[in-house]
Amino acid sequence: MKLDVNALGTFYRMAREGAGLAAGRLTHMLGVETQLGVTKLNFMRGEEIRHDFDDSTEKVGVRVKLTGAIEGYSIVVFERESALQVVETLLSEAGPDAAVDADVTDVDAFDEMTESAATEVGHIMNSGFIDGWADVLEAVIDVSTPEFVEGQTAEPFFGDIDEAPSDDDLALLFQSRIETVGTEVGFNHYLLPKRESMSRLLERLRTSDGIEYDKLEGFDRMAERGAKEVAETATTLTGIDTSVEIRRLNFVSLEAIPEQVANETLVGAAFEFDGLPSGYLLFLFDEESAHEIVDAMVPMAVDEDEDGFGEMGTSAIKELGNIMASGFLDGWANVLDTTIDHSTPEFIHDIGAAAVDPVIIQLGENQDFAFVFDTIVVADGREFDCQVYAIPDESDLERALNNLEVDRIEETPTTAEFQEVDNT
Template identity: 85%
Template sequence: MKLDVNALGTFYRMAREGAGLAAGRLTHMTEVETQVGVTKLNFMRGREIRRDFEDATEKVAVRVKLTGAIEGYSMVVFERENALRVVETLLAESDSDTEIDVEAGEFDEMTESAVTEVGHIMNSGFIDGWADVLETVIDVSTPEFVEGVTAEPFFGEVDETPAEDDLALLFQSSIETVGTEVGFSHYLFPKRESMAALLERLRTSGGIEYDKLDGFDRMAERGAEEVAKTATTLTGIDTSVEIRRLNFVSLEAIPEQVADETLVGVAFEFDGMPSGYLLFLFDEESAHEIVDAMVPMEVDEDGFGEMGTSAIKELGNIMASGFLDGWANVLDTTIDHSTPEFIHDMGAAAVDPVIIQLGENQEFAFVFDTVVMADGREFDCEVYAIPDENDLERALNNLDVDRIEETPTTAEFQELENS
């Protein structure tokens, strides 16, 4: 199975179109204004998909089986409280005398039926949007109501869910109701053979073999392990870095996905095969935690004076080296990166300069969703690794996947002076 950016771009537009239709139908049903939230094409391993459902939060879902141009399963997932709020809104609009106890969180036959109807209409909105973009027909089974607090009820009967270490292409969208606390996520689990046929039909260039992209993800995982080792050595603090998933998103959508809060980070330009940009973004609280962990003395009150800035830049330098030197070793090439540029700005403004530069030559980007753990404290860190599309295709097509486990990924980096 081969992937090319044009085919993935069509899939991305398909997901956005479907999310737009689903949002419109939810608005029509509830008369509550809705908006499309995040839309992503995720390359995720089975263990990470299941982890999303193992957070002890009670969830309900409406699942349908797909046949035709896309085979697999489509599933709309609510947190239990949000599902009951949707039913509560629907009943209020219908002037029903029935009251819903959202806090109790119990479903009876009527509320289960109402949620199933909402989920089915949402699923149909997504699927109709895909069919419109693909100019084809996709058939939908009778909807099934599912609830639980673990992954098993949702995925136990879904053959298309990947095994623990298998990489799968997963569509994920969210819709939010404006001014309320109701929202939900959507997942598409396509059958591999069905997805391969669609990709082949949509492909316009040579493309990247799917196992090479799997290798790219494993390269990043090994690079992350090297980041952790080097950071531990430098700081003396037990540190680990974990890549949860590889997302394929529109460049225009990246600023929309960045949290609307003050962010701290570092940006790099890298040059070689491939070339591109690296961006590490932390929320401000996490950045303060990093400074406290790395600087063994009291620093400026805001934590981002000379010492704080240097600490963040130094950690960014280590992370960049861990990623890029590992890639270079496995690809048997040379990748150099610039000195880190410190970022301390609000939301989208933190990423706009990089997006503007990239937007001159490409429309989409691969983004790593990463969490950094240091000394038992969790740092939320978004890693935007955005290689040049043509460079990435050439580099991965030359990749010998057998080299990934055999090649050392030791990072080489120069420490920054506290100047």
Template identity: 80%
Template structure:
């Protein structure tokens, strides 16, 4: 199976259109104004999909089987409380248990949402997609939702998963849509939509594994520098529209560093912490600690820039070693801004040449505490395609990732 950016871009636009149709139908059915949240094409391993569901909260869903122009399964998943709020809107009565009536109402809403998503695919692909009778599912783990679905990936398998979110404005109602297409269907569609030779799917799997190795190197160097046991984990590789990246950034004061890197591939790398996490990390890095009267200050800025430089080297040196190429990165640019403003300059520069980006979702845990840290590794799409075509997947596990870095001068 081969893919290229054009084909993934078409898939993204189809998923976005389907989400719009689903949102409109939810509004007509409930009278509640809705808006489409972030739509993502996720490359996720099965263990990460299951982890998303095992957060301790009860969920309910409505799933259908798809045949015809698109084979697979489509599932709409609600948090349990969101489902009850929708039922309350429809039936004008509250409930905290799923009896026959509330289950029927939830199933009806989920079926209409599924149909909206699937109609978006059918319209753009100019095909007919048949939808089975909806099935109500519930549970606090992934098993009731995915265990018996053939298209669901195994723990170590990298799957192409479509996720869309719709939010009801002014309420706490929200849900996610998961589309598990059959691999044979995706291969056929990719063949139709590709505009160039593209890259083999297993090369993208290799790129994901490269990022995981880079994350391990980041964790080692961060632990050495701060004295705090640190773990950095890549959760998934997302293919997203550049314009939606600011929507994913927390609307709070952020501290971080940004780099531009050149070589094969080139692109941008950002590390963003919430202000409290950045302060704690900087305080741990400085032998005498930060001066509480000065707040973050110049010493804190210098510490975060030094950490960012080491983290960047951990990522990029590992990539360069595996790709057998050279990747140089700029001196770190310090960021201290609110929400989307922290990423807007990078998005504007990238947007001059491309509409979409591959972005890694990452979790940083230090001393048992999960820090609010996002790592955006955004390679230039054309450079990435060239690099992956030349990638020898067997080199990934054989090549050591040894980070090299220089001290950062305080500016």
């Protein structure tokens, strides 16, 4: 099985199109404005998918099995509160009689009526996605009857699915988020395609030689090594005990990358790197974390002005960024058996999206999509929230991966451990 950027681009369009239709239908159904969050193609291990789900919040989902042009499962997942709110809106829209029973948010369990209403909503959303994909693929996708699923972990959602990847398998996952405007209702959508079906589609959509799917293993190993180096470096330099909370490889349209960055003032360092691959690397902290880091690194430093970082603070962030960048790229170079150089750090203290857009503009001259190595490093009990974006030049990355010997990947061990984070 081989994939290329054109095939992945079609998948991405499929996901966007589907999410658009699903959002439109939710609007129609509930009479509220909805908006699309970020749509991503993630390459994730089964272990990471499970970790993602395992955030001890109650979730409900609606799952359908797909056959035809795409085989696999399409699952709409709501946080339980969101689902109840949606059901309440829906039932109160249904008329005054239904509205009497519509105060369901206090109920502990889904009763028959709320369950069937939630299933209905989930099914309409699933159908929206699937119709969007079918449009893009110009093919027929058949859908099973919807199944209502409830639980805190991945087990009830994916546990009984044969297609679900085992802990070490790398799966392609379609992920979208839709939110209603002005309220807290949001849901995530997952498409888990069957490997053979994916392979057939990739074959059909591919327009170049592309990359052997198994080499994506190398991607994942790069992401893992890079992330691990960053966390270790940060711990050594700041004395704050940090660990990798999330690391994943996304395939997204360039425009979607700044949308993903928090719409607030962030602090950090940016680099360009050169080698095979070349590209850009950004470390972004929220302001609170940045202050904490500066305090940890240079305890004697006094901020020159209230919201600034002063000369000492700026150089501390740049120094930390510089060493983290070296660690990250060394991790990559090690997996790829090459050397990657990086520039001196550029200090960032700005709106998050504004720091990312110059990079996507530069890459946008030659590519529409990018693989983004997306990493979040956190500390237990202290403010340390670091987002790492590594965005390599697409053609370089393809060459780097093609040069990669799959046997070598096997020799580089996986050692990353995920830390449980208390979200309360």
